[in-house]
Amino acid sequence: MPSAVIESLESIIVDLPTIRPHKLAMHTMQNQTLVIIRLRCSDGIEGIGESTTIGGLAYGNESPESIKQNIDSHLAPALIGLEAGNINAAMQKLDKIAKGNTFAKSGIESALLDAQGKRLGLPVSELLGGRVRDSLEVAWTLASGDTARDIAEAEHMLEIRRHRIFKLKIGANPLEQDLKHVVAIKKALGDHASVRVDVNQYWDESQAIRGCQVLGENGIDLIEQPISRINRGGQIRLNQRSPAPIMADESIESVEDAFSLAADGAASVFALKIAKNGGPRAVLRTAQIAEAAGIALYGGTMLEGAVGTLASAHAFVTLNRLTWHTELFGPLLLTEEIVTEAPVYRDFQLHVPRTPGLGLTLDEERLARFRRH
Ligand code: MUC
Ligand code: MG
Numbered sequence: 079m080p081s082a083v084i085e086s087l088e089s090i091i092v093d094l095p096t097i098r099p100h101k102l103a104m105h106t107m108q109n110q111t112l113v114i115i116r117l118r119c120s121d122g123i124e125g126i127g128e129s130t131t132i133g134g135l136a137y138g139n140e141s142p143e144s145i146k147q148n149i150d151s152h153l154a155p156a157l158i159g160l161e162a163g164n165i166n167a168a169m170q171k172l173d174k175i176a177k178g179n180t181f182a183k184s185g186i187e188s189a190l191l192d193a194q195g196k197r198l199g200l201p202v203s204e205l206l207g208g209r210v211r212d213s214l215e216v217a218w219t220l221a222s223g224d225t226a227r228d229i230a231e232a233e234h235m236l237e238i239r240r241h242r243i244f245k246l247k248i249g250a251n252p253l254e255q256d257l258k259h260v261v262a263i264k265k266a267l268g269d270h271a272s273v274r275v276d277v278n279q280y281w282d283e284s285q286a287i288r289g290c291q292v293l294g295e296n297g298i299d300l301i302e303q304p305i306s307r308i309n310r311g312g313q314i315r316l317n318q319r320s321p322a323p324i325m326a327d328e329s330i331e332s333v334e335d336a337f338s339l340a341a342d343g344a345a346s347v348f349a350l351k352i353a354k355n356g357g358p359r360a361v362l363r364t365a366q367i368a369e370a371a372g373i374a375l376y377g378g379t380m381l382e383g384a385v386g387t388l389a390s391a392h393a394f395v396t397l398n399r400l401t402w403h404t405e406l407f408g409p410l411l412l413t414e415e416i417v418t419e420a421p422v423y424r425d426f427q428l429h430v431p432r433t434p435g436l437g438l439t440l441d442e443e444r445l446a447r448f449r450r451h
Contacts, residue, residue: 082121082162082197087154087186089129089146090114091450094383095413101223103249103278105133110412111142112383113181114445115149117189119162125193126440128386129185130408131353137380138331138354140181149182157186163197165190169357180332180356181380187357188389188436195435202392202436206358209395213427214377215403217243217274218410225259229266236270239425240410243272243403245302249280253289261296276302279328283312287319294321300347300376300402303327313344323347325376325402330354336364340371347402349378350394352386358393365397377404384409384417387428388436391421395430404428416445 092112100107111134115127129149135141140148156175160168168190172183191202203209218241220228228246235241246263248256264273275298281289286304293301301322305312307329317324326345330336333355339345348368355361368375377394379387387408394404406428409421418439422429431437 082119082123084117084157084160084162084168085120086118087149087157087189088116089149089154090116090445091142091146092416092445092448093450094416094448096411097413098222100219100411101221101250102132102247103280105136107133110381110383112386113142113145113185114385114416114440115185115189117186117193119193121162121197123162123193123196125189125191125196126385126436126438127185127187127189127192127389128382129181129353130380130382130386131181132381138181140179145182148176148179149186152176153179153182153186162190163194165194165359169359178332180360181353183356184352184360185386187359188352188385191358191389192435199434201432201434202358202389203395203430206362206393206396209430210398211395213429214391214394214400214406215243215426216407216423216428217241217245217403217405218407219245219247219405220263221247225262229263232263232267232271240423241407242270242426243274245274245276245405247278248275249277253281253285257289257292260293260298264297272299274298274300274302276327277304279303279306281305283309283316286312286316290316290320290322290324298322300325302349303329310342310344314342317343317345323374325349327378330364333360333363333367336367340367340373345373347374347376349376351378351380352390352393353380358389361390361393362396369398374401375399376402377406379405379408381408381411383412384415384421384438385436388421388430388438391428391430392436414444414448416441416448
């Protein structure tokens with residue numbers, strides 16, 4: 079049987095409404111923009127992927143528009159005619175012709191895996207070596223900007239058994255105000271919930287010394303990216319003195335960043351994100367570096383919709399230990415989906431499908447309605 083080749087690769091920008099504004103230190107999301115990848119192969123199989131970021135260029139080096147432009151002008155033409163099932167060859171070619179661009183590459187790697195899974199009748203997790211669990215515990219982010227509203231939201235999530243881990247987005251307000259907000263939420267939820275914070279690099283080291291101390295003393299489990307990714311010395315010092323563990327997020331923009339952070343002892347937990355490593359296979363290389371260095375793992379998100387969320391989930395279910403669980407709640411922040419069957423969240427967990435590929439089908443009508451023209 080002649081092997082299938084890649085015939086075309088389309089990138090589609092999709093704008094979807096969110097259930098409420100989502101306040102991060104650097105940006106307040108009023109909606110979310112996805113970049114959906116459709117990879118068509120000569121055997122009639124289509125693979126889908128997603129390359130999504132947060133807040134245009136506010137979070138990372140790629141925006142939805144630059145992702146689409148770089149795929150259309152550079153990455154897609156390089157793939158046409160290549161063997162669709164040889165994911166190593168395809169991704170090596172992309173790495174040769176394009177530096178960085180991990181968000182764009184992540185959507186493409188996901189689409190290649192989805193297509194190959196459908197071709198072989200296997201879920202993506204099995205292409206990645208096999209799953210060791212079927213579901214993942216999922217944290218929820220409290221980011222309404224209002225303490226009372228956040229507490230009510232958390233209590234509701236506990237009651238309906240959807241989440242019992244909460245991440246609070248802080249850093250935009252004065253330090254003392256943020257600390258009061260976090261401590262009030264932890265006090266209200268008590269031992270029923272794990273409460274963590276994400277500062278998104280907004281403190282300087284002097285603020286972080288006090289911030290980490292107060293949060294650690296008040297039962298906050300985990301502190302994500304308290305200071306700038308550029309201040310490596312500060313990250314090393316905080317990792318040594320903070321009473322609560324420090325997690326690296328923005329500090330990891332590539333697998334090589336993960337290696338250098340591990341070598342320097344700059345964090346004791348890594349947030350794994352397919353978008354920031356270049357795909358579900360690439361993120362597992364960062365996981366392996368962390369495992370070798372004794373660094374704990376957390377399954378992160380760029381607030382992708384169903385496609386990017388399940389591409390992440392298929393990678394995360396293959397991991398030996400995910401000490402800090404995941405935050406794969408992106409689809410739950412959206413009021414609309416562009417797939418026919420939404421991912422299943424039940425009993426604090428995301429349940430990962432065992433059907434071929436990612437286990438998703440695009441809903442053509444909704445895709446047509448929400449795509450940007
Ligand atoms: C981030 O900085 O981790 C993940 C969850 C959330 O609410 O925002 C993201 C991005
Ligand atoms: Mg983060």
